[in-house]
Amino acid sequence: MKKFPPHFLPRHLAFLLLTLCMIACGKQSFENYPDSLSDDFEAAVNQETLFKAEGGKWSAPQLTEGDNNLFPDTSRAHSGNQALFCTAAPSVDGASKCSIFNNELSLEEGKIFHFSAWYFLEGTQSVDYLFLADLEERTTVGASPGVRIALEDSVGYLVMERNKINASTLYQEEGNRVAFPRDKWVHLEWEMDLQRKEKGSVRVWQDGQLLITASGIKNMPRDRLYFAQGTKGIYSNIEVGITANTKDSSVRLWVDDVEVWLE
Amino acid sequence: MYLEVGGSGGIASLNYENTFKQYERSSLTWSAGISGFYIDRNAGFFFVFPVALHYLYGPGKHKLEAGFGQGITLGVKGSFFLQSIPFLGYRYQPEDKKVFFRATYTPLVSYLIDLQYRHWFGLSIGLQL
Numbered sequence: 001m002k003k004f005p006p007h008f009l010p011r012h013l014a015f016l017l018l019t020l021c022m023i024a025c026g027k028q029s030f031e032n033y034p035d036s037l038s039d040d041f042e043a044a045v046n047q048e049t050l051f052k053a054e055g056g057k058w059s060a061p062q063l064t065e066g067d068n069n070l071f072p073d074t075s076r077a078h079s080g081n082q083a084l085f086c087t088a089a090p091s092v093d094g095a096s097k098c099s100i101f102n103n104e105l106s107l108e109e110g111k112i113f114h115f116s117a118w119y120f121l122e123g124t125q126s127v128d129y130l131f132l133a134d135l136e137e138r139t140t141v142g143a144s145p146g147v148r149i150a151l152e153d154s155v156g157y158l159v160m161e162r163n164k165i166n167a168s169t170l171y172q173e174e175g176n177r178v179a180f181p182r183d184k185w186v187h188l189e190w191e192m193d194l195q196r197k198e199k200g201s202v203r204v205w206q207d208g209q210l211l212i213t214a215s216g217i218k219n220m221p222r223d224r225l226y227f228a229q230g231t232k233g234i235y236s237n238i239e240v241g242i243t244a245n246t247k248d249s250s251v252r253l254w255v256d257d258v259e260v261w262l263e
Numbered sequence: 264m265y266l267e268v269g270g271s272g273g274i275a276s277l278n279y280e281n282t283f284k285q286y287e288r289s290s291l292t293w294s295a296g297i298s299g300f301y302i303d304r305n306a307g308f309f310f311v312f313p314v315a316l317h318y319l320y321g322p323g324k325h326k327l328e329a330g331f332g333q334g335i336t337l338g339v340k341g342s343f344f345l346q347s348i349p350f351l352g353y354r355y356q357p358e359d360k361k362v363f364f365r366a367t368y369t370p371l372v373s374y375l376i377d378l379q380y381r382h383w384f385g386l387s388i389g390l391q392l
Contacts, residue, residue, distance in 0.1 A: 094304075140342055140343070140344045141306075141309060141336050141338060141342050141344050142302065142306065143302045143303050143305065143306050144305075144306075222379055223346075223371075223373045223379045223381065224381070225273045225274070225371060225381065225383065226273040226298075226300065226309065226311050226334065226336055226346070226371075227273075227300065227302065229336060229344040229346065229373060230344055230373075230375070230376055231376075231379070232376050232377070233377070
């Protein structure tokens with residue numbers, strides 16, 4: 001049996017301990033981030049001032065197609081003088097995105113997540129699988145898994161999609177579906193008991209009407225074979241706007257009075 | 264060498280195995296394998312290297328197999344992660360044949376951040392070189 005030199009084990013043990021410490025510190029850093037966010041978009045004067053680098057509340061934009069654009073706009077507002085305007089081309093080769101995100105939040109498992117925002121969706125075009133809000137967890141290995149609020153069908157019915165956490169989409173009750181209104185401000189409220197196991201809950205309201213409700217479900221990602229590794233039970237990222245556009249149409253959307261908090 | 268579908272390498276892996284201790288009714292071996300998968304253009308491609316110690320018990324061609332190792336994941340963009348890969352199963356390995364087969368229960372156990380246990384299984388076909 002080959003004998004290893006005396007320094008072999010201490011040197012490699014030190015490397016392993018350092019690696020473990022770095023990974024453990026990664027979880028600790030998210031636990032120190034805020035668990036709330038609110039923005040009425042009144043303070044921003046242009047796109048750059050939406051973001052933290054210029055004193056705003058968001059981390060960065062996601063703009064994937066050449067003509068996709070977003071900026072604070074005074075032509076419509078739910079409250080105050082302006083709202084966030086987003087315009088996106090159809091998703092053809094990959095997702096067409098026109099959104100803003102904050103990736104320095106700490107939305108932990110076991111807490112009740114609340115989201116409130118006002119949306120103005122212009123026009124009557126098909127909006128099948130237009131995504132409006134995403135929650136994502138940053139993992140060591142993976143594709144930022146999480147859950148998303150979308151409109152399904154050309155008419156546009158709110159759903160909560162859970163594909164990225166390997167679970168089924170939650171729909172409105174068949175026969176009692178209510179379409180997302182167009183050309184008016186619509187209040188979207190989203191509440192979840194955040195859980196990685198099948199003991200969480202979800203409720204989604206549209207203009208005060210409860211349209212989606214589910215309990216005994218998971219709404220946070222877990223490690224999955226090698227495809228998702230390092231999940232911590234903490235959503236660190238919220239994204240709003242046109243987080244992924246429909247394949248069917250260009251979309252013009254305003255967002256205002258975004259609030260995120262835990263209880 | 265053995266090709267494993269499912270198992271400690273995730274979806275599939277190619278593994279090299281070497282016996283380093285031979286007893287009358289049992290043996291100890293080590294293995295090192297390679298697998299890979301692509302997530303998306305943001306996350307990129309990942310390599311998985313399952314490395315393990317195997318204990319084989321059985322004097323004839325039917326063997327009980329147990330072992331423990333680590334699944335090492337390396338992303339081309341710099342990600343690194345470890346999972347434990349214990350396993351327990353059956354190996355059919357006749358001495359007069361080059362081909363052997365394995366069927367194993369191969370759970371994956373994350374432990375670096377918190378403890379997460381996932382059931383998984385593997386089937387292998389191997390060639391004694």
